[in-house]
Amino acid sequence: MFISVPATSANLGPGFDTLGLAVDLRNEIIIKPSKFLSLSTHGEGADNPKIKKNSLFLSIFNENYKRLSGRMDNFRFEFTNRIPISRGLGSSSAVIVAALSGAYGMAGVKYNKREILNQALRYEHHPDNITPAVMGGFNVACVEGDRVYSKKRRMPDYLRAVVVVPNRTISTARSRTVLPKMYRKEETVYSLSRAAYMTALFMSESWDLLRIASKDKLHQARRMKMMPELFDVQKTALKHGALMSTLSGSGSTFFNLAYEKDAEKIAQSLRDRFPQFRVFVLALDNNGVTTRN
Ligand SMILES: Nc1ncnc2c1ncn2[C@@H]1O[C@H](COP(=O)(O)OP(=O)(O)OP(=O)(O)O)[C@@H](O)[C@H]1O
Numbered sequence: 001m002f003i004s005v006p007a008t009s010a011n012l013g014p015g016f017d018t019l020g021l022a023v024d025l026r027n028e029i030i031i032k033p034s035k036f037l038s039l040s041t042h043g044e045g046a047d048n049p050k051i052k053k054n055s056l057f058l059s060i061f062n063e064n065y066k067r068l069s070g071r072m073d074n075f076r077f078e079f080t081n082r083i084p085i086s087r088g089l090g091s092s093s094a095v096i097v098a099a100l101s102g103a104y105g106m107a108g109v110k111y112n113k114r115e116i117l118n119q120a121l122r123y124e125h126h127p128d129n130i131t132p133a134v135m136g137g138f139n140v141a142c143v144e145g146d147r148v149y150s151k152k153r154r155m156p157d158y159l160r161a162v163v164v165v166p167n168r169t170i171s172t173a174r175s176r177t178v179l180p181k182m183y184r185k186e187e188t189v190y191s192l193s194r195a196a197y198m199t200a201l202f203m204s205e206s207w208d209l210l211r212i213a214s215k216d217k218l219h220q221a222r223r224m225k226m227m228p229e230l231f232d233v234q235k236t237a238l239k240h241g242a243l244m245s246t247l248s249g250s251g252s253t254f255f256n257l258a259y260e261k262d263a264e265k266i267a268q269s270l271r272d273r274f275p276q277f278r279v280f281v282l283a284l285d286n287n288g289v290t291t292r293n
């Protein structure tokens, strides 16, 4: 079985734990029946013993394969990782969604994306990465009980993501601890109103107003202080024509949305100014996770 799952950028500024979209940077996994458990890993994290063991994938795969098939079998797993790890591009969501998709496929259970998404919520409790990882496109998502309720909008092919991937990681768990437990009404309204406005802009393809809509007062600046160069990354991207420039998920990556015609110029200005960071120009993804036997 072959599984392909995209990277995702969550929050998009004010849409904390709610908004996210998928980009065309994919992890691929091949799963084959085998006499013994065996794993191979290429790409991101291949030199990291913890990632090579991939206990996150294996524990979710095994738990769900057993639940669905009633059996414990051995497999060979071949991982090709392209999503940078712990950089805010949804690497953990990609592992969760791939492991669930693999378990359903290998157990021979009919594949239903809504069910994969609801199962993924058991492993990642905010829906803004898992939803686009499953569905592709731009997504608004909320959680009620143990279910994700979400709406997807396909992204047009004339837009690009210019992503800036710093050389240092920020773990989501740590990046959530720097946020306050309580927020003032003014900062809550500031972000709430922009998240709603931004959703309307995405739904109506009104890209030129995103600069205002993508500002945030809930999490972004508080987290960027952990890596102050990010303020300059944002300034540089906006100066060179990005439609919006936001911390991707919990960081450290910065996500910039741009018209295709401007994307390379923005990327080059970022490469020139931040030679220590990786800069990718990526298409947006509308497919989400895909599988084939
Ligand atoms: N390809 C992978 N193989 C094995 N484990 C992985 C892989 N990708 C991610 N992980 C696991 O997920 C953890 C990173 O999750 P974390 O939520 O901190 O980052 P992220 O998902 O990249 O960022 P964000 O949620 O902000 O987008 C890693 O420490 C590792 O345990």
Ligand SMILES: N[C@@H](CCO)C(=O)O
Pocket: 010, 011, 016, 017, 018, 126, 128, 129, 172, 175, 176, 219, 249, 250
């Ligand atoms: N909404 C999440 C995304 C990262 O997983 C956060 O900002 O912590």
